[in-house]
Amino acid sequence: MAKKTPWPVIVLGIGAFALIMGAALIxxxxxxxxxxxxxxxxxxxxxxxxxEFALAASRFQGQKPYLAIKDGEPIxxxxxxxxxxxxxxxxxxxxxxxxxxxxxxxxxxxxxxRMSKGHPIKIQHDGDEAPVRLKLTAADLEKRGPGLIxxxxxxxxxxxxxxxx
Numbered sequence: 034m035a036k037k038t039p040w041p042v043i044v045l046g047i048g049a050f051a052l053i054m055g056a057a058l059i060x061x062x063x064x065x066x067x068x069x070x071x072x073x074x075x076x077x078x079x080x081x082x083x084x085e086f087a088l089a090a091s092r093f094q095g096q097k098p099y100l101a102i103k104d105g106e107p108i109x110x111x112x113x114x115x116x117x118x119x120x121x122x123x124x125x126x127x128x129x130x131x132x133x134x135x136x137x138x139x140x141x142x143x144x145x146x147r148m149s150k151g152h153p154i155k156i157q158h159d160g161d162e163a164p165v166r167l168k169l170t171a172a173d174l175e176k177r178g179p180g181l182i183x184x185x186x187x188x189x190x191x192x193x194x195x196x197x198x
Contacts, residue, residue, distance in 0.1 A: 069123075072139040082129040082136050082192075089127055089194055093181040100169065100183045100195075107169070119178040121197040131190040143197075146171035 077085070097112045121143055128137040146154070154169050174182070174197050183195040 069140060069142060072137060074135050074137045076134055077129075077136045078134070079131060079190075082131075085136055086127065086129065086192060086194055089125075089196070090181075090184060093184075093196065096181045098181045098184045099177060102183070102185045109169075118176065121174060121179050123198060124174070124182070125196050125198055127194040129190075129192040143171055143174065146174070 097110055099110055101108045101110065123143055124141045124146065126137075126139050126141070129135075130137065149171065151170050151172065169182075177197070179197045181194075181196050183193060186192040
């Protein structure tokens, strides 16, 4: 008669298998989340950057940005949004840095902004002494819906385009 495997060994084996599969699932999910947030910086000429910005901004033809930056302070537009209250998934950011000759792209999922618990968004460039506080929360963006948030070009040639989609 064959020797039977004791129950504790079977339970331990099932537990180890479940632990390994759970860790693998978390690793795969982490990879996809990382790819969603990944900052992509590519070298570009001024002409290439202008074309990329023109292509991204063409979706918002005739739409006034929600925010404008004047004298380092954000000013909220009172214009009505194109699609108020329509759900948005992410904030997309496109930045041109002429000093380094690169275009930087990244996305911020709205669920991440919701985790700020109503605190306003703060944007700071490496060279800035004082960050620009946008005074904009995830709730503000959700009320406004998808569309152009910011299209700003400073005196140094740096440009930033932000939109919700």
